[in-house]
Amino acid sequence: MPKSLKDLRPVYVxxxxxxxxxxxxGTPYVSLGLHAxxxxxxxxxxxxxxxxxxxxxxxxxxxxxxxxxxxYLGATGRHLVHVENASASGSAAFRHACIEVAAGxxxxxxxxxxxxxxxxxxxxxxxxxxxxxxxxxxxxxALLMDQYAQEHGAKPEDIALVAVKNLYNGSLNPxxxxxxxxxxxxxxxxxxxxxxxxxxxxCPVGEGAAAVIVASEDAIKRxxxxxxxxxxxxxxxxxxxxxxxxxxxxxxxTQVTMADALQQAGLKPQxxxxxxxxxxxxxxxxxxxxxLGFCKPGEAVxxxxxxxxxxxxKMAVSPSGGLIAMGHxxxxxxxxxxGEITMQLRGEAGLRQHKGAKVGLAHMIGNGPMCYxxxxxxP
Amino acid sequence: xxxLLKPDLYAQDGTTSAPKHPSLKGGKCAHCxxxxxxxxxxxxxxxxxxxxCLQPFALAGSGTLIASAKVHAYTPDAKAVAADVKPLEAPxxxxxxxxxxxxxxxxxxxxVDETTLKRGQRMMSKLVPVGTGARTIVDLRFxxxx
Ligand SMILES: [Zn+2]
Numbered sequence: 044m045p046k047s048l049k050d051l052r053p054v055y056v057x058x059x060x061x062x063x064x065x066x067x068x069g070t071p072y073v074s075l076g077l078h079a080x081x082x083x084x085x086x087x088x089x090x091x092x093x094x095x096x097x098x099x100x101x102x103x104x105x106x107x108x109x110x111x112x113x114x115y116l117g118a119t120g121r122h123l124v125h126v127e128n129a130s131a132s133g134s135a136a137f138r139h140a141c142i143e144v145a146a147g148x149x150x151x152x153x154x155x156x157x158x159x160x161x162x163x164x165x166x167x168x169x170x171x172x173x174x175x176x177x178x179x180x181x182x183x184x185a186l187l188m189d190q191y192a193q194e195h196g197a198k199p200e201d202i203a204l205v206a207v208k209n210l211y212n213g214s215l216n217p218x219x220x221x222x223x224x225x226x227x228x229x230x231x232x233x234x235x236x237x238x239x240x241x242x243x244x245x246c247p248v249g250e251g252a253a254a255v256i257v258a259s260e261d262a263i264k265r266x267x268x269x270x271x272x273x274x275x276x277x278x279x280x281x282x283x284x285x286x287x288x289x290x291x292x293x294x295x296x297t298q299v300t301m302a303d304a305l306q307q308a309g310l311k312p313q314x315x316x317x318x319x320x321x322x323x324x325x326x327x328x329x330x331x332x333x334x335l336g337f338c339k340p341g342e343a344v345x346x347x348x349x350x351x352x353x354x355x356x357k358m359a360v361s362p363s364g365g366l367i368a369m370g371h372x373x374x375x376x377x378x379x380x381x382g383e384i385t386m387q388l389r390g391e392a393g394l395r396q397h398k399g400a401k402v403g404l405a406h407m408i409g410n411g412p413m414c415y416x417x418x419x420x421x422p
Numbered sequence: 423x424x425x426l427l428k429p430d431l432y433a434q435d436g437t438t439s440a441p442k443h444p445s446l447k448g449g450k451c452a453h454c455x456x457x458x459x460x461x462x463x464x465x466x467x468x469x470x471x472x473x474x475c476l477q478p479f480a481l482a483g484s485g486t487l488i489a490s491a492k493v494h495a496y497t498p499d500a501k502a503v504a505a506d507v508k509p510l511e512a513p514x515x516x517x518x519x520x521x522x523x524x525x526x527x528x529x530x531x532x533x534v535d536e537t538t539l540k541r542g543q544r545m546m547s548k549l550v551p552v553g554t555g556a557r558t559i560v561d562l563r564f565x566x567x568x
Contacts, residue, residue, distance in 0.1 A: 170462055171430055173529045173562060176502055177493065177510055185491035186518050186528070193489070193541045238491035286456070286467040290488060290518070290526050 047307040048279045051145035055273035056419065057258045058087025059382035064220040064251035064370035067159060072104055072250070076112045076157035079252035079375075083153070087256045089266050091116040094256065095149040097123045100136035100156040101374035112157070122149075130321065131409030132156065133253065134377030138279045138415065140257050150262035155254040156375035180410075181245055184324035185238030187291050191326055192239075195341035199239035204347050205325040206230045206244045209361045212354060213368025215394040218379070220247045220370025244325040246366035253379035270422075274385045277402075278307035278418040283411055293327070296414045297334040301406060304416035305336075310402060312336035315418075317387045317403035318358055319380040322365040328352075331406055332360060359397035362387060380405040381417060388421045427507060427552060427561040431460050434549065436483060439522065443483030443547045444562060448525060450479035457481070457524040483547025484567070485521040492536045506555045519545050519564055532563040539566070 048054065060082025062075040076099075084091060099109040109123050128135040133156035140152040192199060207227050213219035225243055233241030263270055280303035288295040305312065312335045322328035329343040337358060338346055346352060352360035363369045363383035366376065384403030386392040401421045408414050426432065430447065437445045448459040454469040459481060465472040496512040503509045510530075517531040517539075531539075532550060544567035553559035 170460055171428055172460070173428070173431060173527060174516060175528070176499060177496065177514065177530065178516055178528055179493075179496070181495075182491055182493050182516055185493075186489040186516065189491055190489035190518070190541065235494040237493045237495065286458075290520075 048141060048145050048276060049307055052147060053260055054141045054144045054257050054276045055260070055263060056255055056276060056381060056385045057263065057268050057273050058083040058089070058256035059385050060086055060254045061218040061379060061382060062252040063218045064249055064372050064375065064379075066249045068250065070250070072108065072157050072159050073112045073115070075250060075252040076155060077115055079157070079254040080116065080153065080155055083254035083256050087258070087268055089151065089256070089268065092119055093262075093266055094119070094151050094153050095121055096140065096143055096152040097121065098126055098136035098140045098152065098154045099123065100126045100128070100132035100154065100378060101158050102127055102129060102132050103158050103160045103373060128413055129409030129411060130323070130371065130373055131377055131407045131413050131415050132374045133379070134405070134407040134415035134417065135281070137255060137378055137381055137417065138281060141276050141279055144257050144259050150259045150265070152257050153254060154257065154378050155252065156378040157252040158372045158374035159250040160248050160373055179237070181240050181324065182237040184326055185240050187293065187330065188240070188324070188326035189238055190291065191330060195344070197341070197344045200227065200231060201344050201348060202239070202325050202329055203227060203230050203244055205322065205328045206367055208347070208353060209322065209365040209367040210243065212362050212395060213364025216364050216369060219364040219368050220249050220251070221364065221368045240324060244367070246323040246371040248371050248373065251370065251372040251375045253375040253382055255378050255381050255385070272389050273422070274388045275420045275422050276417065277420040278304040278416070280304035280307060280416045281414065283413045293408055293412055294330050294334055296412055297331050297406060297408065300414040300416045301335050301404065304404065304418050308418045308420065310418065314402050315358055315404050316400040317362060317384055317397055318360045318406070319363060319365065319383055319403070320361065320406045321408040322361055322367055323371055325367065328360060328365065335404070354395055354397050359387070359400070362392065362395045362397055377405070377407045377415065380407065381419065384419045388419055424549065424551075424558040424560045427504065427559050432547070432562045433480070437480050440482040440484040440546065444549050445483055446481040446521070446527070446547070448479045448481040448523065449476050451475055452477055459521070459525040459527060481521050481523040481525065485519040485545050487539060487541055487543040487545050488518040488520055488526065489541060490515055490517040490531060490536060490539045506557055507552050507559055508554045517545065517564060530563050531565070533565040
């Protein structure tokens with residue numbers, strides 16, 4: 044039988060760091076990444092020489108951009124691998140860093156995401172399509188929104204409340220791309236992109252970096268890391284699409300992946316205090332909260348209206364601001380979610396603190412789609 | 423006779439169940455029965471068989487609407503526009519359609535008031551002119567069944 048993370052030796056997040064997500068600028072990616080990594084090392088209270096293995100999630104920086112950045116942390120010459128998995132590149136980097144530590148092949152590993160997005164180059168498969176060149180990401184999700192709205196009688200202006208909440212959360216987050224609170228009217232009155240989607244219901248794609256250090260219990264003792272600030276990685280689940288899933292596949296895939304993660308951790312949907320999802324578009328957050336099993340299909344919009352997903356509500360969803368406010372620089376996004384949940388479970392999230400948070404789930408979808416779910420738990 | 427813009431994806435001829443509507447060039451796996459679109463020879467997405475197992479299968483140009491979206495913002499990729507074809511201009515409507523023969527496709531929908539499009543609406547295929555010059559070039563669209 045294959046093992047899950049929980050069957051191997053325990054892995055903990057011990058350090059987190061960011062470079063703010065922001066509009067593309069002249070800042071080299073090297074500066075962005077080094078800033079986040081140094082912050083994560085300082086947060087863990089360890090040195091670069093203590094890190095035995097590095098996983099770098101990135102989608103746009105070209106072939107093997109890691110060493111031209113990591114070399115400025117000092118001459119260690121340790122293992123480095125690059126992970127490209129579309130929007131889930133950072134989540135994949137984190138998963139593999141955890142697996143290496145859990146397997147006992149390293150005591151301390153770094154997962155770092157860095158990116159400066161440009162135009163996406165899609166794979167050339169040799170097959171043509173009826174209209175794929177006319178279906179941008181926002182149209183893919185406008186179609187999901189229409190399907191959801193018609194199935195459940197949901198109003199588009201209610202779904203847009205996701206953006207109101209997440210932009211508010213982002214206004215409390217110094218690392219967020221968008222830090223300005225917006226009213227429902229401002230959000231709805233933006234330029235129409237596709238279906239009901241306006242720009243503030245879609246994530247900004249800019250530059251940034253996020254870093255997370257994971258460590259074994261041995262390393263926590265040996266390096267005198269504060270065990271009270273170490274957060275257990277309780278589950279790691281990952282799937283990719285297969286033919287035959289119900290439409291929309293993003294939702295079907297999320298159900299399977301989140302259920303696997305909950306099963307691994309021995310938890311129920313209602314145990315999740317903090318949820319960070321791939322809310323690149325408002326409709327996604329509503330659907331993935333239902334995919335988690337936190338409520339029945341069609342109920343999430345009502346919970347959203349009641350404030351159940353606010354910080355301080357029943358379950359804080361996207362307390363970082365989510366992709367809509369925190370931003371979606373691609374490589375960093377999945378790593379940054381782990382950082383936010385770690386801060387929440389430590390009780391160090393400041394103005395964004397969801398009181399008493401003990402369990403957090405990070406969910407990410409990469410175009411494909413590939414899906415990830417990680418559960419973090421306060422020991 | 424009109425030229426098809428994407429002859430690898432559809433044909434003028436209909437099928438027995440929808441004789442008046444252009445068919446889509448799909449495939450069927452002789453091993454597991456999976457029906458797919460578009461036709462390809464790489465391998466079956468369900469059972470993995472390849473080679474002679476993958477047979478051409480004409481899909482009826484009829485189906486049911488799952489979702490639709492009116493696209494307001496669109497910049498065509500100049501390199502992707504074929505010669506003598508007028509580039510697609512926003513606004514236009516995209517529909518997710520479950521074909522009666524199995525596969526779910528996403529395609530351009532025309533001749534509609536998108537505000538009245540409801541899921542479950544019956545949809546049929548149609549060829550529409552997209553040429554700019556003397557050549558008659560047609561491309562596939564779906565329209566609501568009357
Ligand atoms: Zn087959």
